[in-house]
Amino acid sequence: MSRTPMALLSPADQERLRGLRRMKAVALGALIFMAVVFVIAFALEHRYPWLAYARAAAEGGMVGALADWFAVTALFRHPLGLPIPHTAIIPNRKDEIGRSLGEFVETNFLSGEIVRDKLSRTALSKRLGEWLQDPGHAERVAAEGSTAASAVLRALSDDDVQGLIADLAREHLIEPDWAPSAGGWLERIVEADAHRGAVDLAVDSISTWLHANAHTFQGLVSRRLPGWVPKLAHRFVDETVYHEAVRFVEAVQADPQHPARQALDGYLARLADRLQHDPAMRDRFEGAKAAVFDSPRVIALAAQAWDTAKNGLLTALADPESGLRRRAASAVAEIGRRLATEPALQARVDGWVTDAAVFLVDRYRHDIASIITDTVEKWDAAETTEKIELMVGRDLQYIRLNGTVVGALAGLAIFAVAHAVIPVPLGLG
Template sequence: MARTPTALLSPADQERRRALRTMKGVALGALIGMAVVFVVAFAFQNEVEWLQYVRAAAEGGMVGALADWFAVTALFRHPLGLPIPHTAIIPRRKDEIGAQLGEFVETNFLEGDVVRTKLESTPLSARAGAWLAQPAHADRVAAEGATVASSILRALSDDDVQGLIEDLAREHLLSPDWGPSVGGWLERVVESGAHHGAVDLALDNIATWLGNNREQFQGLVSRRLPSWVPGLALRLVDDTVYREAVGFVDAVRADPGHPARDTIDGYLARLADNLQHDPGTMMRLEEAKAAVFDSPRVRRLAAEAWNTAKAGLLTALADPNSSLRRRASSALAEIGVRLGRDETLQKRVDGWITDAAVFLVGRYRHDIASIITDTVERWDAEETTEKIELMVGRDLQYIRLNGTIVGALAGLVIFTVAHLVFG
């Protein structure tokens, strides 16, 4: 079987390979030692009677060593390259072993009661809270979350996002009729008098504009009068119109019961009623709404808003000192402190985690266990054999060594008993 070059192995596997070679050398040395002792004892047993016992022990040791060498080797390859039946078990039954291992894990570990018992005995939220309460750990979680969020934002297609925003806007803004809802809202505003503040604000702005733009009234009316009217009369007309406008606005501002305010209230009340019941008014509102949302300029503004928001988020996520990152770290640390102190919250969170884990295990246990089966099936037979041999091969060499010792003791006992019985 071809061996993986040492340079391609992990440091742990390289250490396992060195330990395996050492133990193979020890087991082989024990076999060779028994063979040497057997030869010497066999050659001189007639001259030295007690060497018969040594020969029997060495003979049993060699038999035990060879038998265990055959058994251990048969797990991984054909002994001496001979296709002996029931040898090279692991490479020949690799897929079956993987399936059985996956079934074993699924049956004995991925079981709802096992998972629940283990999780209920582990204070998950308390440990997580104590860990998260440390600022360094909160910063780390915030940094990892920022990295994930940045990756998601970069992966998103701007066109797709804008299309999604447009679809959502059409579904939730354009498709529903605005008339009844806007009319009902306006009706409640008028009934409660909440619009009076808006009216006062509008009057204040009008008064300010009139005070700052008197020249705008020059010729406003006079240019429409006949040319034979004297200039003094024209200026008088314009001044009169301006003073009347200023006086009217001031009067309305000063008198909460002014007829103009009642007129505004009446108009808003009629508008609210028409928006709810008049088809013509509702149609005009829908047409205005469609004209606004279908405007190319509005679409460009939406695209620019998304691009600006995306760029701002990416900048804030990338900067450890940004307010977003600092607030995220602070919030995570506060969550950690609360998790570490609030036993009620701990029980609630532990319950959520346990229920979620049991649900996932119950529904996907076979899929989870199939990872083992599928992974082993993808492995090359020789690679699988080498992996398993590196993991357990060193311990199996102890079996060879123990077989040598036990075989020697068994041979000595058998020979001794036979000698005592038969002479």
């Protein structure tokens, strides 16, 4: 009988306990009934000889009931509290039973062939696809995935992420030498005249600025002239410089072979060569690169970029109507549609799942089965006995009841055969 308070049992265990108690009462009632029949028949058989048959049946029923009661009770505890050998089998051999159960599961269930055969006959991907293509299910998957992603983002330490980004940037951006690669790219750009567009854009921008900012040249040169130079000369000098600058820029715009353009081409070619072959230039370039990346402003911008990206993701993940959530749900539904309708994709996915399951079972079958063994070993002996008795005890009470009935029938049959073979007047047996 369960020693755990009823309120602490699960609803299923409470129902099992009630069923166990009912069957124990029925089995005990059958034993008491046989005892009453035996007492009455034993007391009155001299007056009513035919009661000898009832007595024989009752004797057999009591023997069968007591024998099966002893056998069933011996599984879980010592009958009547007596330390009889080979009783209380489950509490005394709990660990061995757990090991045997684990070995049984490992041998008969955790087999690659069994898993492959079962999965090969189960349309896993098709069923999954049919479930996923439902809009409600796709939205649910997207919502659960968003919740998980949000939890991961919130769990991440901003300092750790920024440190990781800095380490990755240093490993992949700062530590490698850029100069040779940059020089090679610049050389190919110059050889292909691919820089012409950029030069034209720069010249056009300068021209636009000059036409819009003529006043900027006022005093640009004249303020450096001696004080005795007339003011009119000051204005003349400033206007001359401005107009010369405009004419120079317009000449560069108009002439693709302008000396300034050729000089720029030569400078870029020399720069490309020095970046590839001049150690001093390469060191200067790498130093400038490191200074840019290590500057506080760049570090602050990187941290701000992470904060912005993180907050934006959290906002989008939390909003069911965000574009990210809608696209995620749409993508899940599309995956489901393809899984449900494309046999080739189904075959590939089923093959991947089956191979993965077989690999895991073959590699970790002992570890999986050891969960059963380790769990049973951790159980208290009394708790284990109680759990098993709640699971199978009700059915075992049927053995007691059946033993009572079969014992009664056997006793009656033995008595009848013996009386037929060796006739003895009834009432004298």
